Amino acid sequence: MIRYLWHHLRRFFLPSAQLKNVFLFWGAVLLLINALNWLLAHYIVGRIIVSGQDLALLHYNVNFGVNLIGPIREMYTLPFIGLMVTVVNYFIVVALDRWQDAKFVTHLLMACAVVVNFVLLGGLFSLYLINFY
Known part of the structure; x- marks a missing residue:
């Protein structure tokens, strides 16, 4: 029973072998950009707390x-929105994995997630400038 459940969950949540390399590349890029989003947000919050404001x-x-x-x-x-866009795009790509043009759709959706995360990073940078300069 557990083996049956694991097989079906793995098939749903993990991409096929043809998309694994694509996911490794885009996943690394998205992880880096989203980590920068979270770190910048944490830095801004830390500076606001140190200045004694709430x-x-x-x-x-x-x-x-x-x-x-x-x-x-x-x-x-903003970092949470970027994370949710990435997760939703991941599940869309995995759901469409068996489709013939899955590789193109994967590149398209993950590139859109990268663009969204870069825009959110720019928004966080502008919040930094607004709060401290």
Whole structure:
């Protein structure tokens, strides 16, 4: 029973052999970018805590200036969004693994996840600039 369950779970959650190398490359890139997102968010939160504040500037608009102030735990929202995009794309790719054009779709979805994570990294960097300069 356990062997049967393990076989089906493994087949659902792990990609086929043809996509393993693709996942290794994109997975390493996404892991690095997402780790940078989490580290930058943690650094910003640490600097805000050291300065003795419990609120952070979360959004800046050119027309109105700062228009969103909130708790510092909200800094972790952007890295979490990047992680969720990566996980959702992973499950979509694994679900479409048996499809004929799975390799193209894998590259497309993982490249989109990389772009999203880079945009979120830029957003975190702008939050750093807003809060400290």
